[in-house]
Amino acid sequence: MTKQKDPNKKHYFDTVSKEEQVGAFYTMNEAGVEVTVWCKGEEENKAESFEILTYDKENGLFKLESKGGFLQKITGSPHANKDVLVKIPFNKVHYFTSTHLYYDKITKEYSFKLDDTVYISRQRSNYRLMANQYNSIQFKIEDSVFEALDISAGGTSIVVPEEQQSQYPKGRIFEDCTLRFNKKNFTIKNARIAGAWERKDNDGELLPEIKLGIAFEDLPPDVEEALFKHINTEARLEEVRKKMAQKASK
Secondary structure, eight states: OOOOOOTGGGGGEEEHHHHHHHHHHHHHHHHTTTEEEEOOOGGGGGGGEEEEEETTTTTEEEEEEEOOHHHHHHHTTTTTTEEEEEEETTTEEEEEEEEEEEEETTOOOOOEEOSOOOOOEGGGGOOOEEEESSSSSSEEEEEEEEEEEEEEETTTEEEGGGGGGGGSSOOOOOEEEEEEETTTEEEEEEEEEEOOOEEEESOOOOEEOOOOOOOSSSSHHHHHHHHHHHHHHHHHHHHHHHHHHHHHOO
16 A cells, blocks of 8 residues: 655744754845844734845844835834844745844944744645644634634635525635634634535535635734744644554554
């Protein structure tokens, strides 16, 4: 019997070693990559973009230039000299970390050092963690709470009775929904009904229910980061359980 590959394995989230950071960020320095900076709890429209000017691999120091307008370059960034969260997109992956954004009033330069853990996510919106005895997932739309089938940083899926399908047409957006995933709640600013499919039992007979695919949109950066970290943690636990089960079966 051919052993099936786990289609999600390449999508696991992981920490980035010092050696990997040097290789990845040195390449970014040459490519003029932009980074996004925001403070914990801020709305998405408060996030700022900076361009990487230099990266010193010896001490993990980035020097940045603000991508803001002329006035902001005069007055300075509202995130200057504050603890911030940082997202760096590069080659279809995202790097996340927390740090302190320094601003030198004389040189007008911004900088931060990589002092905290750096995380990497590869296509995390495509990684789906299935609901099971270990993963409890509910999704609340308005006043209705549904048991979810799976979860990713990009969305979820739920099952609704067939007679309620007209309430959830494809493309409709529901605001301020709540995702509850293993005892943690996440506010989903906009949840879009991405698709609807019939459900069948093991004998191929149609069930009186519909599966709805839901896409998360306009997530604030801090919510996106918290959700991705929570999925990362649960994915790691699932891998540990799989390995233990394999050892037990030998």
